[in-house]
Amino acid sequence: MKRLFTHLLATAALALVAGSASAQDKLKVGFIYVGPVGDHGWSYQHDVGRKAIEEALGDKVETSYVESVPEADSERAIEQLARTGHKLIFTTSFGFMEPTLKVARKYPDVKFEHATGIKRADNVSTYAAKFHEGRYVIGQIAAKMSKTGVIGYVGAYPIPEVVSGINAYFLGAQSVRPDIKIKVVWANSWYDPGKEADAAKALLDQGVDVMAQHTDSPAPLQAAEARGLFGFGQASDMIRFAPKTQLTAIVDNWNDYYVARTKAVLDGTWKSEDTWGGLDSGMVKMAPYTNMPDDVKKMAEETEEAIRTGKLNPFKCPVLKQDGSEVECQGGTALSDEQVLGMNFYVKGIEDKLPQ
């Protein structure tokens, strides 16, 4: 029943968007968000990117967005944007994939950009960020900062994007402390601050003393703060929620990409592409390293630099599965992009069982 309400809300929001449609000479750019822009995380950062477009291109563009669009019912929202004259539409969640492709077939002159997707069309590009690069860095920090030798992770859903993050985090931790242990709890929700907090508390109660999460709210970080322990921000810099607790944050930075793609449409040079940016392209950024000793900070900066320059790959071969078997190395010296994007196993050393 809850879905129905979000759905009705989305429809109401849509009516507002449609109502404000005017100014035909400007390029209209639309955004579909899966969560509220006030989630402090995923959708918030996409909205920061939207504002960057307005700032960079001023009166050449006009942007609008629809927030909290349920994935199962996103087609109407996307089509509404296309119908009201938006020529470039960003759909910013994996679950918007099929609806985006469907609407794109009906509106061949509208350009679509689908975040974290794996299917493209002539007028549909895909883009994502290599968050796992940042996770390797924070894994190293976590291992150095942990006194108990047990680090924790709140995951949303056991999908490849999250699993590869856990693996990168653990491999990073293991690289500086081979006996490190990790505990994982699944919230089975992207966004439920109360449950995320409970999940974090469960981990902290069981001996975890550094907290990381792949859900959208700052609740786990705050749970760590309440115990005087450490944690990381996710998707955006969450230092204001826990000034003495956040060690750093993995920041999704869509600004440059969004501005570049909008410019491309204005110039008529837009092409369907697949972009997977990491620390090197600035799509993944690390928030300032805080609350840690200088040697840990130095190590983190060096690792970040090594990944940026390509000297270090979090998934450099050999990568061992939990049972010790080696994963086929399809990318030369490291796992291929496809292998990372489709990752459905835990690496050796994680004692938990991955839900299938």
Next chain:
Amino acid sequence: MSIVEAILLTIVTASTPLLIAALGELVTERSGVLNLGVEGMMAMGAACGFAGAILFDSTLLGVLCGILAGGLTAALFAFAVLGLAANQVASGLALTIFGLGLSGLIGAPFIGARRDPITHLHIPGLTDLPLVGRLFFGQDAFVYASLLLCLGVGWFLFRTRKGLLLRAVGENQTSAHSLGLPVLRVRLLAILFGGACAGLAGAYLSLVYTRFWSPGMTSGRGWIAVALVVFAAWRPDWALFGAYLFGAATVLQLHAQAAAIGIPSQALSALPYLATIVALVVLSLGRRRDTGAPGSLGAPFVPDR
């Protein structure tokens, strides 16, 4: 602090907002009005409670703002279902949508703000007792308030004349009216009480549970509160049991995951709901046919008809 103590403490935090909201809805329903807008009133309480706490820099004033916001939202509902004799189910659903939307607007300027943790009770000696010390003598004010509220509601409903009056109105509105009982006034007060409780529960979410506000942070807890009332057969003591059972199942499944006991997390996530259904079946078997529902629940009342 032992792990058992830690788990028990988390269970109390998780159960308290459910208990408060459920008690409010219980009183409303006992008067014969079904208000499905708990989620919306709770969202209003969370947003206004947080906004108030930031603006006045006082958790207490914030809580009052939350209670007031819940009550005002409920007043809208009362106007529709009592004043206009509108359909209660439809009005309640509309109230949820309205509350979620308006709370997003009210809370927007406060996104990114945070509050410090509130103080917990501390009695030297007692609070430091092993295992039970923190559990019984180290909670925050909301927890004690919720337990007092539970006792108070039980006492009011079954031990006072006014409580009897409220139940009579809920049981048979026509008889109550013909006896000269003020049906609409009783229901108005019951609806406002339900709203105030939902607002308080919402304020607990944004001020204690997670000390920040974000849109939609109630995440369906209002609906669980509505379900708990049915589960509790409209009895405050069973509502207490239900809220803690649900809270315990939620927290224990997270602990089971962290301990890597090897049951799929999806199955564990379903556990609180499963536990609720099982308890419901067991309870209703014991009760035979009588569910305990007030006789006039959900029926609109127009005095002259």
